Amino acid sequence: MRNILGGVYLGQGRYTAAADLHTEAHEIATGVGYRIETARALAGLSAALRACGDIEAADAYRGRAAAEFDQLGISSGNRT
Numbered sequence: 001m002r003n004i005l006g007g008v009y010l011g012q013g014r015y016t017a018a019a020d021l022h023t024e025a026h027e028i029a030t031g032v033g034y035r036i037e038t039a040r041a042l043a044g045l046s047a048a049l050r051a052c053g054d055i056e057a058a059d060a061y062r063g064r065a066a067a068e069f070d071q072l073g074i075s076s077g078n079r080t
Contacts, residue, residue, distance in 0.1 A: 002028070003040045010048055019048035039068035 006021035026041035028034075042065035050058035 003037060003044055006041075006044045006048065010044070010051065013051075015048050015051040019045055019052065022048055035068060035072055036074070039065050039072065039074070042068060 002021045002025035006018045006025065009015075009018035009021060022041045022044035026038060026045065029037035029041055042061050046058045046061035046065060049055075049061060
């Protein structure tokens with residue numbers, strides 16, 4: 001749910017709130033081993049940080065998200 005709301009906030013231009021929600025989603029998903037939501041949280045966090053202008057951190061999170069999606073066998077066209 002936090003990843004979904006983070007995406008909504010991102011679309012509304014509420015980038016810091018979006019980043020906070022994706023961070024929370026990542027912590028929860030990682031804690032319970034829900035890997036697809038972990039990957040989605042990393043991707044959302046990347047988008048939020050990019051929108052905030054933190055390109056270096058955004059790229060790092062994008063790479064982590066891509067690696068997680070790859071390990072799950074999810075193609076780039078199905079990563080949302």
